[in-house]
Amino acid sequence: MTSPTIYDVARAAGVATSTVSRAFSNPQRVSAPTRELVLRVAKELGYEANPHARALTSRRTDTLAMVVSDIKNPHFYEIIRGAELRAKASARTLVLVNAEESPRIEREQISRLSRSVDGFLLTASRLPDEDLLEFAATQAVVMVNRQVHGIPSVVLDQREGCRQLVTHLASLGHTSVAYLSGPQKSWMAGARWAAIRDAAAEIGVSAVRMGPFTPRVEHGAAAADAALTTGATALIAHNDLLAIGVLLRLADRSIRVPRDISVTGFDDIFASALCTPSLTTLGGTHANLGRAAVELLLDAADPTGRAGTASLQLVQPSQLVLRDSTGPAPVGRSAG
Amino acid sequence: MTSPTIYDVARAAGVATSTVSRAFSNPQRVSAPTRELVLRVAKELGYEANPHARALTSRRTDTLAMVVSDIKNPHFYEIIRGAELRAKASARTLVLVNAEESPRIEREQISRLSRSVDGFLLTASRLPDEDLLEFAATQAVVMVNRQVHGIPSVVLDQREGCRQLVTHLASLGHTSVAYLSGPQKSWMAGARWAAIRDAAAEIGVSAVRMGPFTPRVEHGAAAADAALTTGATALIAHNDLLAIGVLLRLADRSIRVPRDISVTGFDDIFASALCTPSLTTLGGTHANLGRAAVELLLDAADPTGRAGTASLQLVQPSQLVLRDSTGPAPVGRSAG
DNA sequence: AACACGATGGCAACTGCTTGCCGCCCTCCG
DNA sequence: CGGAGGGCGGCAAGCAGTTGCCATCGTGTT
Incomplete structure (x- = not known):
């Protein structure tokens, strides 16, 4: 019923428990023949180390x-x-x-x-x-x-990625983009905005930030509505979920994407390839x-x-x- | 540096370690005043039980x-x-x-x-x-x-769910459905097929099973191709991933969904609402x-x-x- | 007043493994 | 041939709790 311990293995192999312990956790400390003997016996007995006992002294928990x-x-x-x-x-x-x-x-x-x-x-x-x-x-x-x-x-990488993203939008003729920001406490939201702002300045398009928004589909409506007040022709949503929410809202309001307005996200989640229109997004592996x-x-x-x-x-x-x-x-x- | 143990708490509170231990894991075994003393001292010291030591003897790991x-x-x-x-x-x-x-x-x-x-x-x-x-x-x-x-x-529930699914298809005029089966070792695949087969028999539509297929998007192509050979007008894919793969393949082959053929999945994953056409599926909470x-x-x-x-x-x-x-x-x- | 009993706290053994230290033995070197 | 040193195995003291058992004490019972 109860599983074998190093004591059982030690007894069966005729060695000390310390030897058994070392055979497992510090193999080179034990001579090859002894080690093999111990491992063989352990296997026969179906011994498996108790992780808690191990963690207790070694402080490693794996x-x-x-x-x-x-x-x-x-x-x-x-x-x-x-x-x-x-x-x-x-x-x-x-x-x-x-x-x-x-x-x-x-x-x-x-x-x-x-x-x-x-x-x-x-x-x-x-x-x-x-x-x-x-x-x-x-x-x-x-x-x-x-x-x-x-x-x-x-x-x-956000700096270079956002640069590419803004460049892409600029090359399509957009001169004004809006970033629909993620949560206030999200470092990523800050990093993205900084990168977008800098890239926009460099490239010569205007950029505004709206939000913060909780980056979920259901908050896309608010984000979309807010974004539309800015007159920006390209929206960069904090992530794909928010972007999808934005797409849904725009469709509701009969605003065509990308003809009337362009939308992008971040993350490249599975659904982004499947939604309509499919979502341009900054992904990565x-x-x-x-x-x-x-x-x-x-x-x-x-x-x-x-x-x-x-x-x-x-x-x-x-x-x-x-x-x-x-x-x-x-x-x-x-x-x- | 090293965090306090029950020994520290016991000493500080002037009781035995067993009392400290019980104050935490078996409160009613200790009188209220003692328990409160122990808990207070423990809190002051910032004591937290070591889960491994606890697990070692009690065999509970939480x-x-x-x-x-x-x-x-x-x-x-x-x-x-x-x-x-x-x-x-x-x-x-x-x-x-x-x-x-x-x-x-x-x-x-x-x-x-x-x-x-x-x-x-x-x-x-x-x-x-x-x-x-x-x-x-x-x-x-x-x-x-x-x-x-x-x-x-x-x-x-699969039986009732599949019944509803087949009924839905039958009510749309489909008389022949194909189930694109999941993995051989999937109990669910068996359960679904059995339910579909029975429901089909009862309702009076014909049902065939194809596969097994690994239920991922990328296997949808093979599944779609196989399904088309059956002449079924409605395909029931083992899950939404496979169904989405099927949709993609059918689009590739210029077969219109649902005009030429109907497709359903299981699970109601997030992407199923967003793909084109959006997917009829058997979900649940x-x-x-x-x-x-x-x-x-x-x-x-x-x-x-x-x-x-x-x-x-x-x-x-x-x-x-x-x-x-x-x-x-x-x-x-x-x-x- | 003697006795029993339940509530409470302490003692100490125990969980299963790790590891510092010791001692033995064999080999290598001078 | 003696001494040094390295390789290897064993001893035993932890690690931080849990828990069975015992002792004590206060109270209720007869």
Whole structure:
């Protein structure tokens, strides 16, 4: 009934428990013949180490926590998938945690788990820099799609991506774009707006920011209505969900996309290719983000020789996906 | 640096460690004044129990594992979300595990985690009944969207749902439907086919089954092509992903939906409302599935008084969502 | 007044594994 | 041939809780 322990293995193999322990967790510390003997006996007995007993002394749990700001957002799925795959490849367990867009919940969850995991992947964290730095001081943390000086992170490039996006719109003749901003506490929203503003200035188109909006489909109506008051002919929504919501609202109001107005999003979620019109969006290989983040985390959590990569800020290229929601600017009239 | 233990609390409060332990895990075993003292001191010291030490002796981990057959499928995310929410409400941690449609991986993951969690949520498991029964004998297991006699489960009703679906098609004049089956090892695929076959027989339309197909968008082409050879005027794809793939292929082949042929899916994923034509599908409140499953699991995993609900098979209503991919059967000619 | 019993707190063994330290033995070197 | 040093196995003390059992005390019972 109860599963075998190292004691059972030790007895059966005629060695000390320390030898059994080392055969598993520190193989080169045991001579080859002994090690093989132990492993063979262990296998016969069906021995599997008790992870809790192991964690108790070694303080390693082989578990990683991934906190996402809103588990409803399909954009995270790819990241989760990449992270899950990479974690499994290193025999780590991934705990998924939802912060529900709330800094308080995020904080609670982190402290609840801090004892049970080797490190945290914080995805699009809504927490202020100070809190993050404080957490990062006591445990391994890697940020995804958020940069904080002094904490390793993986982000999809926004500057260059937004430049391309604005350039694309400008090349279609748009001279005025509106950014429909994401949540106030979203670092990404700030980064996007800054990049859009700068690119717009450089290229010579005007840019305004509206919002903040909660980036979900159902808030697209408000965003669309707000955007129309600006007279902009191109709308850059904070993400695809919001953009889809905008598309739906515009259709409702019989405003044609892209003839009357162009719309773009961010993330390139699955539905963006399928909606009507299909959505031009700034995407990227999100699974890679998750994968890279886990890699960073694994060696941030590795007690040996962490120095090298301690505070790496990885930037992965984003990628403009042109579809049907962007087109030439209407001539001689505003969209409003 | 190192966080306080019950020893620190015990010393500070002037009681024995056992008293501290009980104040937390067995409150009524300690007199109210003592308990309050202990809790107050613990709070002052910032004490938090070490979950591994606790798990080592008590064998409770407050962690639940959720195994999904394919983490890529958006359909699971609603279930995950519901499960995650419910788990958090009971202060349980949810571990997410991907089985990648492989029984072997599923088995591996389960045994890897069996020591670290209080129970398993197996979603659309690809394992044979015997394996499941064996697992269920030694640990708490709840199945989602799969039924095995003797194991508690939560499923979305297929019989009635498929009946409605076939009835809907028949009422549009379709006399011949094709089911594009899911994976061979998918219990759901079997359940759906059985329900469709029976409903078709009862209603008086003919039904054939094609496949199995891996239920992803990219396999939709093969499924569509196969289906067209049958001459059926209505296609029931195993899930929305496959259905969307079918729609794309049919568009490629200039076959109009629903004029030439009707297409339906299962699951009602987010994209199904947005694709063109939007997809008629058999959905349901999947978040509820996840929630209910966790509830079942919590009391299957509860060592006290489990008898009552030991092997409950919950069936939740599914719900036919009519959209644009189904329409009147073409008259006077077959689709092929 | 003697006794029983329930409530409460403490003792200490126990969970299963890790790891610092010790000692043995064999090899290599001077 | 003696000594040094490295490789390897074992001892035992943790790690941070849980829990069975016992002792104590106060109260209710006869």
